[in-house]
Amino acid sequence: MSDPVIKGWCPGALRPMMSGDGLVVRIRPRGGRLTPEQAKGIAALSAQYGNGLIDLSARANVQLRGVTEDAHGPLIEGLAALGLIDETTEAESRRNIVVTPYWQDGDGVQEVVRSLAKALGQPDAPQTPGKFGYVVDCGNQPVLSETSADIRIERGPGGVLLVRPDGVGSGAEATQQTAARLALRLAEWFLETGGAPDGRGRMAAHLARGARQPKLFTEIPALPRASAPAPVPGPLPLGYLVGFEFGQMAAETLSVLAESGALRITPWRMILIEGAKQAPAIPGLITDPADPMLRVTACTGAPGCPQALIATRPLARALCASLAPADRLHVSGCAKGCAHPAPSALTLVGRAGGAIDLIRNGTAADTPSRTGLSPATLTATPALLTETQDAP
Ligand code: SF4
Known part of the structure; x- marks a missing residue:
């Protein structure tokens, strides 16, 4: 098995990263907030120059996927007109700031x-x-300790x-x-x-x-930093917090959200709609705090990531209902574990040939407790996820 490629840098808007579905163009909203005009503009640019899919990152950034090399220049012009582009690639890279959404x-x-x-x-x-x-x-209140x-x-x-x-x-x-x-x-x-x-x-x-x-x-x-409970969608004093399956939405969803107010982008792959008392009734939002998809993380996986050894998201969707109530599941296309570098109760990692390893209470790079699983085995025997003892 070849080791995953560690690039040591994150994509930006001025320095996008090539992925399996085209360039990933990552926008760093100033102050962690998009005005309604900026959010609508990003949605329109995603539909025009990307593949219409928008990700939220763990650093509270917004990224457009599926951008061709030819479309990158006009896209940057459009983003600059919205006030979303830094003066230089170096300045963009340094402005790596996560802001409390509260x-x-x-x-x-x-x-x-x-x-x-x-x-x-x-x-x-x-x-x-x-x-x-x-x-x-x-x-x-501190909320970014994690x-x-x-x-x-x-x-x-x-x-x-x-x-x-x-x-x-x-x-x-x-x-x-x-x-x-x-x-x-x-x-x-x-x-x-x-x-x-x-x-x-x-x-x-x-x-x-x-x-x-x-x-x-x-x-x-410093004050002791107690871990704040994981935020869940719902009403808050400052607005309404909404989640998205795998932190990804369609451009149209972002455009409709912008009609409800300015948007605060959180590092929890959720958006706080400023001042909103309820979430708009549109598909693609997670508004139920008990939705098990909130406890599932999966990277882009195959075919969107060239390093992926398995398709992550269909497997994550198939398994989410089988999770024990407090467990979190991370499905990673390879040992790099981009979507969730921290330990998780359950981590499934793609290996060469499409096999899957199960790691308990660890990261995607840790030693597995079960190896050589397949999507079919896992979906047919979800008890593999909840059993407390692994087979020798
Ligand atoms: S963890 Fe997922 S997104 Fe990251 S390199 Fe591996 S397959 Fe690609």
Whole structure:
């Protein structure tokens, strides 16, 4: 079996990635929010230049699929007219920011995001690796503790604003005016101290290897970060949260959603419709918090991904009703596990020849407890997923 190809960078709009169904063009909404005009515009561009399918990513981005090389230029022009394109590929790559979707006017979150985005757009901003990212989680309640990031802007004791390197329990006190500057200082320190020796690297791994963060970032202890319960669709004080099967929707769905209000893109592959009291009655939305599809993750798989060894989504659909109530299932087309890098109660991984391995409480790269399964075996014997002991 050949190992999956690790590219070490994520697609953007200006630097799209080729997939099995054409270019993947990933848009980073500013402040984690699309105005109705932007959302409608993206839907129209997806239908015109892509294959009409739109994904939500775990970094709260929106990606268009099925774009041809010839269509990329006109698509970028259209996105630029909507205010969705950065000045350079490097600036786009650096502006890797996930924002709490629960920000409110007056809580300072959007001000911090704007100043951070502006600082990262400067030509002399630290050129961190492609996957290096930030979360701005300084709203009333932390909700991004489980979202991958290298630098975290959050609230510390007494509500103080804190800039913290991922992987340690302390950070530097900040204000709305200084948070971006401190975050970039930390990114510079990461590069200067060898955090990305071959152009790749993450903050937590750098610290785990023994790097000591600058003294300034040891002064304020972080608050214990209890895991927030997984968000579910439904009404919220700020609007209505809706989910999508595998985080994917048709362009028409996005267009109709935009008629209900501005859209906050979440890292949970859901959208918060600002101010909405109910979800529009259109196909393709998950609005039932008990829908088992909310506990299923599956990457694009075959045929959309050239590395995929199995078709993931039909199998995930077939098995979702068989899951034990609290279990989460991740179906991965190969050992790379792009759709869910973290451990899952159940992970099915495609292997050479179309065989499937089952991993319990691990990631797609972990040791399987069962090997050589097939889609037919799994769908005919779903008890394989719920049994507590695997056959020797
Ligand atoms: S995990 Fe899925 S999407 Fe990622 S490379 Fe493998 S098959 Fe492709």
